[in-house]
Amino acid sequence: MTIKTDDVQPKPSADHAIDGMDRKILGALIEDATLSYADLGKRVGLSAPAVHERVKRLKRSGVIRRMAALVDPRAVGKTLLAFVHVDTTGWGKTPELMAISEHPEVEEIHSVAGDTCMLLKVRTTDTHALEGLLARLYATPGVVATRSYVALSTYLERPAQAGVTEVWPTPRARVRVV
Template sequence: MDSLDQQILAELTADGRATYATIGGVVGLSAPAVKRRVDRLLDDGVIDHFTAVVDPAALGWGIEALIDVYCQGRIAPADLRSAWEPIPEIVQASTVAGSADAVLRVRARDVAHLEETLENIRDSADIERTESTIVLSRLIERG
């Protein structure tokens, strides 16, 4: 991957709907050259997929929380994934180093919905306890 690929990725990250001609104008390549590079980045797995980013608040999911999960004993990451995949409010789940075993990013309509989601999380696996932090504002988010 060279500097032109990095510039193309930066343009696509900023605007995934930008045309190859628009991107080419910024990076100094023709539209077909940009398309070839994007196709190669897709084939190489650098670009995983294209998607629309929807504002959850616009859909009524105005609460975001970070949940530290503490498991009882040892639980395999695959078992946690299986337990949490059916819970649609969990938008991201990661195992972590430190005192918690995992951190979840959760979306909910309101505090009552968040509380219900927390109960579902606690019941989904061998969870000792959780600690929740409600996000007030997101200052930086990078793809």
Template sequence: MTAESEALDTKDREILSVLKDDARIPWQMLGERVGLSANAAADRVRRLLRRKVIARFTVSVDQRRLGRSLSAIIDARIATTPKFDDALRKRDDVVWAAHVTGVPDVKILVACEGTEGLDQFLQWLHKQGATDTRTDVVLRPIV
């Protein structure tokens, strides 16, 4: 354990667990869930933000509600550049992407409008310089 992780006490970890499930929970309810007053819970969250333990609050989008019924994980061999990374970030169908070690250079999780959307994404990826791709369709997510 690092000095930073050791500085998190049980209450901090409980707060993080609750916020992971519902980042919009009111301070009063958060406090009740972890055994603190609303003010104490809010102070701890602000401290976790200042220390950058909490990097940001975000929204989890149900891609199916947006018409993106097909999710796929794509392994791609490609000479990545900052320009390519920016292009990936701007695509609405890219849920997550990372540079990885091993045979693929990047792994990309996409949510597409069916097989047509996936085909369009793969065509775009090859135009960006991907020389080899492997695509796994997600049957059902676990987490």
């Protein structure tokens, strides 16, 4: 009998393991999702139907969540970026706290280990709009304090890279049980 894990986090169905060819495809599609299958195939060394099949599988298995247009936030009026540490009374995915995701200024919500409970990434038009968001956060039941880090400049902002980055390889047990 197998134990049902039933994760809270969305899990990528691990039907097929990702191989090096998949990583090359992912890397190319992260850079440019408008590549034709013919060009994509030429870049990774495969035919168009072959890459098409793999991309379909990567989408179906959830590795590729979706294709998205990356929009300059400043072009749509979101000039101000801030990271907000939120201290709460309780812990966990309570409905009250999840209501925070309803605020359209909030782009990310993480529960973190450290001297705070939750970490928010938010974008607003200006400081005044940030104040409005903070007021709504403080009005949320369970929120007791916030600390905001307003971004002055963004030096790097890129979506998830596809390559493995095992610079220091994780040590594996080299012990022989006798």
